[in-house]
Amino acid sequence: MTPKPLPSLIAVIDIGTHKTASLLGQIIDGKARMLSFSERRTDGVVKGTVTDLEKLTQCVHEVVNDIERGSGRAVDHVYLSLSGPAAEGERVKGFVAVPAHDGKVTAKDVADAIASAKRLEPPSGRATILYMRQPTMLDNRPVSNPVGMAGKRLEVNFWRVTMEEGNMRMRVGMVNGMSIRVRDFILASHAAACATASDADKQGGVLVIDMGAGTTDWILYYKEHILCAGSIPVGGEHLTNDLSVALRISRETAEDLKLRFGSAMHRDTDVNQTIWKDGDKGVGDQQFNRGTITQVLSLRYQETIEFVRKDVLRRLEAIFPGHAVKLDQNMIPSGVILTGGSASLADAAEAVQLVTGLSARVGVPNFENESLRKPEYAGVVGLMTAAITDAPPPVRRPRGFLAQLKELFRL
């Protein structure tokens, strides 16, 4: 089904484990101008999996209601984010033998190859959500546009994202309940990359890690294209949980301590620091050793990044079987971009650098509104950016009877 051209009003909803954010923007000269923004605490989602649809529906409806009231505009379509274990990715390829005698590839050959790639049936019970273009190969040579080039075997590759059919029906139905259509799904990690990574980063190769509260999504770009993407069900809430168990304190207190005194790196100097929960040293105030906090957090944080590293390697080995794949500066010269709510933890980039051995930085979305220039909003801002970037160019329909007749017969 051919996607429709971009509308002038774009609404995106990013459903996360911790918060649900929605952004409404107007497209003027190809750029998004924010009309309204809303975020609410998510209920009914644990580690990226929906556990209470009614609560989640209520939450989604509230954010839609907020952005409509904030902008005074009615929303007809929304883009939904796709993250967590619900979204599975795999590489699909289609190829054709170039039929021309001189071996020149035509646009029709490319279309046939794409059609054959998309004809590959997804796993049983799963629906195809989106295809993301990967490098096209002509006689095993990567080319960006094979039309007009000579060769024998044309191969097109896609990163296909699928979702369990019931889960997808549930999400679409939830949005339809507000008399709103789902315009498209956008992979959350791709959205985060659109908000934080530049074209040069993608051209060189970059790993974007979107560390949320319940899940950590990652996406790897290589030579401008998506090579692979994945998700692990570990996130910032695990840090809080570990701290709560280790210090025997409530989750709220643990969350507070994590934000105020937490760090993704443990240093020897931390052991000598004593911190107070409230700071007034009065009745009910508690004191903790900062070294204990940073040790617990850094262990879990670095372990999560290690899980991501292993997941990336596992995916790469599946794509390139028989090859010794290494995550190093040669493959990913632009390094790692860390974003999401848990990227705000102190020394997060340093921890990523330590684990992966790659240069790392915290990615902040480039957006006109300053209040949204924080790592935790990379997802929602990136959804808007991805919606604009990935939209097909407007179709110019021939005007006049003769022009239409000409188009029909392609004279």
Next chain:
Amino acid sequence: MGLFDNLFRKRRDAFMGPADRDWRALVPQDVNRVPEGEIGRKRAVRSKLPTVLAVIFFAAVVGVLWWAVDESATSAPAGGALRFKTDGFLPADFVKKIVANGPDGFGRDVRVIKADLESDNQVVAADVRRRNDGSLEISLRERLAVARITTQSGKSAPIQVRLVASDGQTFAGTGYPEQAVRSLPEIQDYRATGSDDKMLIEGVEIAAPFLLVVRTQYPNLYKQWSAVSLRDCFGAQEDSPGSNLRVTVRPGTQPMDRPALVEIVFSTANWRNELALLGRINVDELLRRPGTTAQAYVLKMSIQNRTNASSPVPEPRLVPAPAAPIR
């Protein structure tokens, strides 16, 4: 892909595999159902509210315009199914009687009702409309009475009073108050043919406009006049010498300490100028001049200075009234 491509291209692979399970194809989106939850319902109301308000606003505007155009809405409907309005004295009963005159009654064609109403000389024009609820809306324009005449069809027949309109038509004067009829000057010494609404009076084509001008432009004179005699009015020969309109002045409207003015004589050819002159001269002062010894006088406006034949100038003169009482 072009039509020729689709029809005649070479098919390299007859079986292209199963169709892609795209989510759009698998899940038809249903957005027309009733919104879920309180927020959804509020949102639905909010999204439809501008449309509903716009419809209410335009309905109100149309209603106000309808009410403004419907002038007869201010007059109370007569008999429930009839809205009646007139600029004269015709009563609603008269109209109802005419409207109901026929087997169909109020259901008759409005054009027939209009013709029936306009067949009465008292009515100049009738506007008859039928509203959506089936009721009739009638608006009448009546003739303006400027004089009255008394007729008797036979010696033993009763005397009838008919009113004379400004265009010379006579009518029964239905609905006119008795006082209003008596205050009108009476046309006397006329010659008539026909009877009732078909009555034609010789000379009324001059007398009626004369009286209309007096009534509208010289109301104080009009009040003092009790009768207009057409004895010397030659009708079609209005320019003939001696063709006059003789106006009788009410005796009770004059002071007792001076001679009375009993009659004013206007020429039928030059009465407009004579009226203008009469409006400017002081009749009371003329009658009080030394030398006015008679008890009653006649003011002759019809004597003209003929020094300039193209525009004769009236030359009013007081003439002692004859001893015999003037009718």
